[in-house]
Amino acid sequence: MAKNRTTHAAFGKFPLIINRQPSQGSIDLHSHAFTELVVILGGNAVHYSRADSYDIMAGDCFVVERAHGYKESNKLSLVNILFIPEQLPVPWNEARKLPGYHAFFALEPQYRKLHNFRSRLRLEPSGLAHVSELIDTIEQELHKKNAGYEIMATGLFMQLISFISRAYSRMQGTEYADLMGLSEVISHIERNFADEIRMADLAAMAAMSESRLLRAFRRATGHAPIDYLIHLRIRQACGLLRQKESTITAIAYQTGFNDSNYFTRQFRRIMGMSPRQFRKGRRLSS
Known part of the structure; x- marks a missing residue:
């Protein structure tokens, strides 16, 4: 049985935590009642869940939505960014307009097993350095709690998820293309919800047949595109x-x-x- 390691009470008054693990050893399956964004800063290990396991290394970024753990850890250094989306004062409607946002935060976790984790985000060293710097600055704001720290931390967090979303949209490969095609469709719907939207146009945008898009969209969102x-x-x-x-x-x-x-x-x-x-x-x- 997976252990629930962190509860909502740990957040205190602000729904964002930076949990740094400079020497992460093996850890049993555990789960959280919130969203967890993992950034691997160094070393390597095997990340596993009840159903599957994958090798991870420096530069890997991924969202955790179910019970997970680490094993075969080798100098693994990582940061867990824990947050409660519905309580964080972020303009999520604007974030959803970024195709890379849907692909990384919503679609990749759903398709992880199917793609055998080949659709992960692996940052180049310069991108990892930038993400690490943003995380450091968020951590300082949350630690010092100077006047306005909530605004500063929220703004920096928005920069972080925007950078990650843009980085994901630039990834190359068949798996990324499939997710980005589907993500483009979702973002198009989010941006143009008040306009007439036709299945044929969405299928062309995703470079899929209408029947394939319908299956992929329903798998990712639980709804047909029109619903x-x-x-x-x-x-x-x-x-x-x-x-x-x-x-x-x-x-x-x-x-x-x-x-x-x-x-x-x-x-x-x-x-x-x-x-x-x-x-x-x-x-x-x-």
Whole structure:
């Protein structure tokens, strides 16, 4: 049974931790209730989970989503960046517009076993040095806790994930091309959710047939592309219903629905209530 080594309580008041391990030995399977970004600074080892194992070395960066451990450690030095996305004041909607963000943070973990970890991010020495410098600066801000450290740490963390996303988008190889094609589609939907989006255009963007894209997209997100788009539009509509006094019809059109009745049906299907009920509930709770 995997051990849960760190809990939410360890974060304190800010949902970001830099956990440096300059001499990481073998460690049993363990899990966390948050997101873990691992950067290998030096040495090598075998990273393993219940289902598989892979060799890792300096420059490797990867996201951990399930129980994992290390064995056959040889001078392994790494940094664990632990964070709670829903609590970190980061403009995630902007991050999602980066194709490399989807490929690295969402798709690569899903495809890791299929690709035998060949779709990992391995930074060149200059890129690893830059990432290490950003991590050092974040760590200093979190340690010193000077006035405004939360803003500084958040901004530096955004630089880190943007740099990693851009680095991933430049990786070469068949596995990377497949993930980047799918990631381009997701980012296109995120950027243009209010516009008309057709499967044929998405398939051409991903360099896949429509049937292959449908299978790959569903595997990665749990939704067909059009259903993913509808969920995204409803999520955006929820934000507008919280913030604006626009009519329900106006918000429907702003989020890509050409029929307010269809918008209401889809909103009720996903949210379990009508847009009007959602807005009224938010007003009562505020």
